[in-house]
Amino acid sequence: MLWLSEVLLQEHDLASFEDLCRKVQERAAQGELFFQMDVKPPFPDTPADWEDRLEAAFAQAPKR
Numbered sequence: 193m194l195w196l197s198e199v200l201l202q203e204h205d206l207a208s209f210e211d212l213c214r215k216v217q218e219r220a221a222q223g224e225l226f227f228q229m230d231v232k233p234p235f236p237d238t239p240a241d242w243e244d245r246l247e248a249a250f251a252q253a254p255k256r
Contacts, residue, residue, distance in 0.1 A: 194224040220253035
């Protein structure tokens with residue numbers, strides 16, 4: 193299970209919401225099967241539909 197808060201705590205180099213989307217997609221491609229959004233991303237460019245966009249990034253990642 194991949195938790196959004198875990199990604200934010202572990203990846204200190206994230207500077208934008210787009211960086212976060214790429215990281216979520218990367219983690220999904222590494223074999224994560226489930227994704228839970230337990231916090232709102234703290235970036236100024238976080239869009240109103242952030243949950244949908246992160247879910248799409250996770251779902252579109254190539255799976256092993």
